[in-house]
Amino acid sequence: MPPFTPSRATAAGDEIGVGDLVDVPGSMHGTVRFIGTVDGKKGVFAGVELSAEFAARGKNNGDVDG
Numbered sequence: 001m002p003p004f005t006p007s008r009a010t011a012a013g014d015e016i017g018v019g020d021l022v023d024v025p026g027s028m029h030g031t032v033r034f035i036g037t038v039d040g041k042k043g044v045f046a047g048v049e050l051s052a053e054f055a056a057r058g059k060n061n062g063d064v065d066g
Helices: 006-011 052-057
Strands: 021-024 028-036 045-050
Touching: 021 045, 028 052, 045 052
Parallel strands: none
Antiparallel strands: 021 028, 028 045
């Protein structure tokens, strides 16, 4: 299955969920591992684990404030 892009998923009426493979800016893809709120931040966030071939290009390890 090809990765979802947010605009394509929304247009198709699908929702992105934990476990879905998604496109990531920079011509990468990964798996959604978290969707929800983050204490002290506004909005809903999605945490994506980059696929192995892109992991070295990641910007952080996913922690928020330690």
